[in-house]
Amino acid sequence: xxxxxxxxxxxxxxxxxxxxxxxxxxxxxxxxxxxxxxxxxxxxxxxxxxxxxxxxxxxxxxxxxxxxxxxxxxxxxxxxxxxxxxxxxxxxxxxxxxxxxxxxxxxx
Amino acid sequence: xxxxxxxxxxxxxxxxxxxxxxxxxxxxxxxxxxxxxxxxxxxxxxxxxxxxxxxxxxxxxxxxxxxxxxxxxxxxxxxxxxxxxxxxxxxxxxxxxxxxxxxxxxxxxxxxxxxxxxxxxxxxxxxxxxxxxxxxxxxxxxxxxxxxxxxxxxxxxxxxxxxxxxxxxxxxxxxxxxxxxxxxxxxxxxxxxxxxxxxxxxxxxxxxxxxxxxxxxxxxxxxxxxxxxxxxxxxxxxxxxxxxxxxxxxxxxxxxxxxxxxxxxxxxxxxxxxxxxxxxxxxxxxxxxxxxxxxxxxxxxxxxxxxxxxxxxxxxxxxxxxxxxxxxxxxxxxxxxxxxxxxxxxxxxxxxxxxxxxxxxxxxxxxxxxxxxxxxxxxxxxxxxxxxxxxxxxxxxxxxxxxxxxxxxxxxxxxxxxxxxxxxxxxxxxxxxxxxxxxxxxxxxxxxxxxxxxxxxxxxxxxxxxxxxxxxxxxxxxxxxxxxxxxxxxxxxxxxxxxxxxxxxxxxxxxxxxxxxxxxxxxxxxxxxxxxxxxxxxxxxxx
Numbered sequence: 001x002x003x004x005x006x007x008x009x010x011x012x013x014x015x016x017x018x019x020x021x022x023x024x025x026x027x028x029x030x031x032x033x034x035x036x037x038x039x040x041x042x043x044x045x046x047x048x049x050x051x052x053x054x055x056x057x058x059x060x061x062x063x064x065x066x067x068x069x070x071x072x073x074x075x076x077x078x079x080x081x082x083x084x085x086x087x088x089x090x091x092x093x094x095x096x097x098x099x100x101x102x103x104x105x106x107x108x
Numbered sequence: 109x110x111x112x113x114x115x116x117x118x119x120x121x122x123x124x125x126x127x128x129x130x131x132x133x134x135x136x137x138x139x140x141x142x143x144x145x146x147x148x149x150x151x152x153x154x155x156x157x158x159x160x161x162x163x164x165x166x167x168x169x170x171x172x173x174x175x176x177x178x179x180x181x182x183x184x185x186x187x188x189x190x191x192x193x194x195x196x197x198x199x200x201x202x203x204x205x206x207x208x209x210x211x212x213x214x215x216x217x218x219x220x221x222x223x224x225x226x227x228x229x230x231x232x233x234x235x236x237x238x239x240x241x242x243x244x245x246x247x248x249x250x251x252x253x254x255x256x257x258x259x260x261x262x263x264x265x266x267x268x269x270x271x272x273x274x275x276x277x278x279x280x281x282x283x284x285x286x287x288x289x290x291x292x293x294x295x296x297x298x299x300x301x302x303x304x305x306x307x308x309x310x311x312x313x314x315x316x317x318x319x320x321x322x323x324x325x326x327x328x329x330x331x332x333x334x335x336x337x338x339x340x341x342x343x344x345x346x347x348x349x350x351x352x353x354x355x356x357x358x359x360x361x362x363x364x365x366x367x368x369x370x371x372x373x374x375x376x377x378x379x380x381x382x383x384x385x386x387x388x389x390x391x392x393x394x395x396x397x398x399x400x401x402x403x404x405x406x407x408x409x410x411x412x413x414x415x416x417x418x419x420x421x422x423x424x425x426x427x428x429x430x431x432x433x434x435x436x437x438x439x440x441x442x443x444x445x446x447x448x449x450x451x452x453x454x455x456x457x458x459x460x461x462x463x464x465x466x467x468x469x470x471x472x473x474x475x476x477x478x479x480x481x482x483x484x485x486x487x488x489x490x491x492x493x494x495x496x497x498x499x500x501x502x503x504x505x506x507x508x509x510x511x512x513x514x515x516x517x518x519x520x521x522x523x524x525x526x527x528x529x530x531x532x533x534x535x536x537x538x539x540x541x542x543x544x545x546x547x548x549x550x551x552x553x554x555x556x557x558x559x560x561x562x563x564x565x566x567x568x569x570x571x572x573x574x575x576x577x578x579x580x581x582x583x584x585x586x587x588x589x590x591x592x593x594x595x596x597x598x599x600x601x602x603x604x605x606x607x608x609x610x611x612x613x614x615x616x617x618x619x620x621x622x623x624x625x626x627x628x629x630x631x632x633x634x635x636x637x638x639x640x641x642x643x644x645x646x647x648x649x650x651x
Binding site: 065069072073076079080083084086087088089090091092093 | 291295319322323324327353355356359360363410411413414417421422423424425426429430
């Protein structure tokens with residue numbers, strides 16, 4: 001744990017920012033942004049989680065080693081996503097709904 | 109041991125960790141890493157017996173081709189509970205939670221782990237998770253297999269999947285807490301002079317293991333929680349009927365559960381490094397390569413999970429990529445085996461019990477590792493997937509590798525842990541019985557698997573019976589081999605000769621403190637001035 005003292009106003013500022021972006025998340029959900037819907041929602045979530053990690057979890061004021069471990073978590077998350085998507089995006093089959101509305105596995 | 113190692117007896121110190129406090133409360137509220145290790149030892153030993161009893165019932169059922177001992181449903185529950193108990197409640201915590209907890213602080217010259225209270229918390233979390241899973245048996249068992257494959261687990265199974273999921277979820281946090289404690293301790297609490305490249309390879313192995321625990325365990329915990337949410341609340345994640353993807357479950361599950369194999373085997377490899385160096389009287393050949401191969405295994409282990417999914421509907425391209433990457437993990441594993449062998453070359457080898465287990469490990473792990481390459485090859489795996497070939501392969505790694513390493517560790521450090529010497533003759537006999545029993549149990553399973561016997565069936569064609577009879581006979585011998593240590597080790601507690609501080613004349617800080625160690629390990633923190641395993645200097649001193 002770093003000895004760095006963080007002023008209370010920083011915590012309040014981050015808290016207010018998180019509340020603001022939560023409201024933005026809700027507001028954006030009422031608009032149809034097409035293919036941008038997902039990237040926008042994900043972008044807001046990433047921004048908010050970055051604030052939490054940097055300030056509430058003190059990573060900004062911690063050693064480089066702590067930063068390395070935090071980064072490692074995200075690198076391995078990226079590995080999980082990339083290899084899973086490698087499978088999902090290159091499958092020669094997919095789920096399709098039939099008349100009853102139940103999804104079925106349909107080979108091409 | 110007492111017959112082969114002639115050293116002056118060491119008076120038992122008054123303030124050792126066994127005598128530092130009396131009564132149940134002094135144990136249940138302890139924050140001493142050594143006592144917590146003993147608590148883990150007792151608990152995982154109980155789970156090992158329970159998991160073993162399930163295995164006995166499985167092997168008895170498979171003696172005949174007909175399903176005449178238990179019903180199909182009961183058989184499904186037996187192999188599920190055997191896998192769950194052995195993996196989550198014995199193999200994963202075995203060496204890290206017992207040996208790692210006990211030894212890492214002493215090996216690095218510290219008085220305890222970085223977070224002693226969190227260490228105790230991890231044991232309580234483990235105990236709660238274990239009791240929850242044990243309650244599953246009382247609620248009729250669970251039949252999904254330890255792999256919880258969806259949508260069967262999330263939608264169709266009528267057994268206690270939810271309770272099992274909660275138990276495994278809770279237990280995962282114990283693993284995370286232990287891994288966190290080890291990483292911080294190894295980074296922050298090394299004695300002066302103990303640089304990274306002077307660390308015992310046992311510590312390197314546990315560092316790599318802890319990284320896997322920290323990175324992988326949260327994924328499987330959340331995955332199993334998602335199964336619970338889908339099962340209880342109908343949230344569509346894995347069930348196609350609810351808009352989910354069952355193959356996604358397998359990706360998430362194996363992202364942890366393949367590296368989990370390395371949680372089981374890496375600590376064992378750390379033990380092998382210590383024992384090989386001691387009983388060859390030589391520094392480990394290629395120390396740096398062995399150390400970094402642990403990290404390489406930890407990292408590469410996260411890139412190859414898809415080799416469990418070649419027949420799952422995973423895309424051909426993904427299968428090919430995972431198959432190629434799987435071959436890579438063989439390299440650091442082979443580096444270790446070759447380097448241990450090179451360490452023994454021209455060494456002054458002696459055959460005490462821990463070393464016999466090491467020889468067992470080397471042979472069995474090599475067979476298990478090489479058959480792993482068969483299974484990592486995309487084309488061949490499709491033929492033997494879900495057969496007894498796979499069962500034999502992973503038992504050669506997990507039992508032949510991990511448990512051999514655990515037993516080597518138990519015998520190597522037993523005098524240090526308890527301050528007592530065990531009967532070397534009984535221990536050697538037991539090690540040989542275990543080796544023979546293990547091979548008789550599992551080698552026939554390679555053959556019957558290659559011939560087409562699927563796993564997880566209790567009814568099978570008559571022509572496979574001879575293999576199952578051999579396997580069950582081997583399991584009986586194996587059970588006797590495992591029972592022996594329980595008797596002679598417990599006997600040694602009461603009647604064993606007092607152990608000196610360094611009964612093996614071994615190198616390492618743990619051998620510089622009395623047996624059993626004092627409550628706070630070191631009166632003054634040691635200063636390390638030499639490389640690890642500097643046996644040449646030790647031999648010169650003895651001469």
